Amino acid sequence: MLISNKVKAGLEASAWAIRMFDDLSRDDAKETFDFRLGNPEIPPPALFFEELKKAVNNSPEGLHQYSPLGGHTRARDAVANTLTKKKGLPFTARHVVMTSGGAGALNIILKAILNPGDEVLVLAPLYLEYPYYIENHGGVCLTVETNEDFTLNVDAIAARLSPRTKAIIVNSPNNPTGAIYSEASLKSLAKRLEERGRKFGSTIFLIYDAAYEDIVYDGVQLPEIFKIYKNTILAASFSKPLSIPGERIGYAAVHPEMDNAEELADALTFTNRVLGYLSAPVLMQHVITHLQGVRVNLAEYQERRDMFYDALKSFGYSLLRPQGAYYLFPKTPVNDVTFMQELAKEGVLVNPGSSLGRSGYLRIAFCKKKETIQKSLPGFKKVMDLFR
Amino acid sequence: MLISNKVKAGLEASAWAIRMFDDLSRDDAKETFDFRLGNPEIPPPALFFEELKKAVNNSPEGLHQYSPLGGHTRARDAVANTLTKKKGLPFTARHVVMTSGGAGALNIILKAILNPGDEVLVLAPLYLEYPYYIENHGGVCLTVETNEDFTLNVDAIAARLSPRTKAIIVNSPNNPTGAIYSEASLKSLAKRLEERGRKFGSTIFLIYDAAYEDIVYDGVQLPEIFKIYKNTILAASFSKPLSIPGERIGYAAVHPEMDNAEELADALTFTNRVLGYLSAPVLMQHVITHLQGVRVNLAEYQERRDMFYDALKSFGYSLLRPQGAYYLFPKTPVNDVTFMQELAKEGVLVNPGSSLGRSGYLRIAFCKKKETIQKSLPGFKKVMDLFR
Numbered sequence: 001m002l003i004s005n006k007v008k009a010g011l012e013a014s015a016w017a018i019r020m021f022d023d024l025s026r027d028d029a030k031e032t033f034d035f036r037l038g039n040p041e042i043p044p045p046a047l048f049f050e051e052l053k054k055a056v057n058n059s060p061e062g063l064h065q066y067s068p069l070g071g072h073t074r075a076r077d078a079v080a081n082t083l084t085k086k087k088g089l090p091f092t093a094r095h096v097v098m099t100s101g102g103a104g105a106l107n108i109i110l111k112a113i114l115n116p117g118d119e120v121l122v123l124a125p126l127y128l129e130y131p132y133y134i135e136n137h138g139g140v141c142l143t144v145e146t147n148e149d150f151t152l153n154v155d156a157i158a159a160r161l162s163p164r165t166k167a168i169i170v171n172s173p174n175n176p177t178g179a180i181y182s183e184a185s186l187k188s189l190a191k192r193l194e195e196r197g198r199k200f201g202s203t204i205f206l207i208y209d210a211a212y213e214d215i216v217y218d219g220v221q222l223p224e225i226f227k228i229y230k231n232t233i234l235a236a237s238f239s240k241p242l243s244i245p246g247e248r249i250g251y252a253a254v255h256p257e258m259d260n261a262e263e264l265a266d267a268l269t270f271t272n273r274v275l276g277y278l279s280a281p282v283l284m285q286h287v288i289t290h291l292q293g294v295r296v297n298l299a300e301y302q303e304r305r306d307m308f309y310d311a312l313k314s315f316g317y318s319l320l321r322p323q324g325a326y327y328l329f330p331k332t333p334v335n336d337v338t339f340m341q342e343l344a345k346e347g348v349l350v351n352p353g354s355s356l357g358r359s360g361y362l363r364i365a366f367c368k369k370k371e372t373i374q375k376s377l378p379g380f381k382k383v384m385d386l387f388r
Numbered sequence: 389m390l391i392s393n394k395v396k397a398g399l400e401a402s403a404w405a406i407r408m409f410d411d412l413s414r415d416d417a418k419e420t421f422d423f424r425l426g427n428p429e430i431p432p433p434a435l436f437f438e439e440l441k442k443a444v445n446n447s448p449e450g451l452h453q454y455s456p457l458g459g460h461t462r463a464r465d466a467v468a469n470t471l472t473k474k475k476g477l478p479f480t481a482r483h484v485v486m487t488s489g490g491a492g493a494l495n496i497i498l499k500a501i502l503n504p505g506d507e508v509l510v511l512a513p514l515y516l517e518y519p520y521y522i523e524n525h526g527g528v529c530l531t532v533e534t535n536e537d538f539t540l541n542v543d544a545i546a547a548r549l550s551p552r553t554k555a556i557i558v559n560s561p562n563n564p565t566g567a568i569y570s571e572a573s574l575k576s577l578a579k580r581l582e583e584r585g586r587k588f589g590s591t592i593f594l595i596y597d598a599a600y601e602d603i604v605y606d607g608v609q610l611p612e613i614f615k616i617y618k619n620t621i622l623a624a625s626f627s628k629p630l631s632i633p634g635e636r637i638g639y640a641a642v643h644p645e646m647d648n649a650e651e652l653a654d655a656l657t658f659t660n661r662v663l664g665y666l667s668a669p670v671l672m673q674h675v676i677t678h679l680q681g682v683r684v685n686l687a688e689y690q691e692r693r694d695m696f697y698d699a700l701k702s703f704g705y706s707l708l709r710p711q712g713a714y715y716l717f718p719k720t721p722v723n724d725v726t727f728m729q730e731l732a733k734e735g736v737l738v739n740p741g742s743s744l745g746r747s748g749y750l751r752i753a754f755c756k757k758k759e760t761i762q763k764s765l766p767g768f769k770k771v772m773d774l775f776r
Contacts, residue, residue, distance in 0.1 A: 246670030282634030
């Protein structure tokens, strides 16, 4: 066989994910309304364009050279200052590694901590790449269901903890459900992770996938996971707050009060190098240094959420109003793939929940043009009417 | 243990590589002349700045969004056209995947083809990251020595081919030696790879690391590996031709006449995704689309090579005049680490050959300011005089 067996199997298994990125509109004379991929159509904030133009037009010497491993000190300082203010803990550049987006951060974290066969828990429904990221580095992915309302099921998680457990990945606000885990549930989770860690004589890391940390609605305050659990490693990204996912810029950060925090930070710098990322794209390292705390206009997302949610609700869809991220996750009255296929006949493209660890649901990325959402609504209504 | 055993060992073993990126000048009042890292101080070509400014100042809608997996079709078309012209083979966008630099290309290629325990041959002296890249994806790295003059030792390579051999990585012009492998030696290698592949009923890939393909001197013509061996996979980068290594933009390409070329290209798109690269940085994908065939002024490098080579030769160093890339690789009259340490006392920083698979040599990256080279020369002379 030409290609690796695992890659061959992966290619076959993940056709959904691959098709998410396809431009299907060209294959069909009919108009399509594509809500599959969380590729935001809200433009980056004006300040992003200003900083980018400033960098490119002034072009300081050496701007496009390799940065030091781990990233430019200025960028890491800027991130550490932001984290210190936000989380009230003494972060320094030493705790921060600039990465190729949030996906890069997750991969270097997993490679830094996993020995072969170590287990990593993920919560379903889930971001469909987690199992790949874990397997990339020899880990074993164990899936634990969240509750029916997508809140944490701490007992179910605790039941899967073992001496082989190395980490749990927590994503809040959540892709695909939009759920934000409560402070109480995170404290309860932390307590169990600490208890079991003590019992097993191991450290169980909480990898906090903060991709949507800045995309929250209704003035909700996110509980501060770093205040709740010391063995937290952060995987963060500028993709969503700045609406620049194609530029691949993010960072990993280690809890400053974790035992051996600096050894772990060194390991992250090392894995960022040997995985071939080498360092994060430098022009973007430069730009984000000056854009701490800047984010897209959340009112744009909130407006879309409400418009879309209210319409689907009125058509008879059963769904929660997401508190963060930019996905709706309605129930389907029939098999989700069947429902998705009917929607596709109307030009409406979504992902089936069964590809995200929970069948009977659809994921709808609403980070799209308002016009696209509006024009798709008759299709959503028509298909629901078919099955009610 | 907090971090992975392999990462812990790697951190300890690769202190040289980590220190290469350090800014040592700040630790010492004395002036330093740092030739450790191939981080070019020759600025990018004027056309690069023009295209980058044009992109950023005009800012087409969606410029910073995710590209399709595998890269923007325009970028892949542009690369395929260039390859078609250069190599005289029918490349299309279908054969090209945009990557996060050459290191990203090598990693997605290795992940796409390796099953656990598959062997990959590398040639010493070597780029020090190859063993990590191979081990990242479960492969076993076997090192084969080149000849004393750094030419291919085809018999030595053939002796290591087995049914477990999946690939050989060939880097020409070579980092660290500057050697360019001759057409005759590559043909002889291809013949042996074909023979053994037929005998074992396997495909042995030649992974051509073309990082320095555009950095050649004295009008030398590179032999065209794609014309010589059908099972060639290309790992290419814009880092060196455009002097933008920090921007992480390159590509992988599959020989269009390889059996199942499209399956392999699909696998590369998949591994680019699941390794967390997702897609190459998009602003740079846009820029390189318009910069096909553009490269830095080679006269700048050639001048430095000659200046540096002539000086070292006159001080009694034994070395070859490199035909490509931007490294000198002189012999040391004593242990290379001892020699390197003496040079460091003079503020001259280089890499020991022993960290690159051949002790008794030094690697000197001459892609630096002329002034740096000139000011370092007394140190090089003084240390050679110590040991002659």
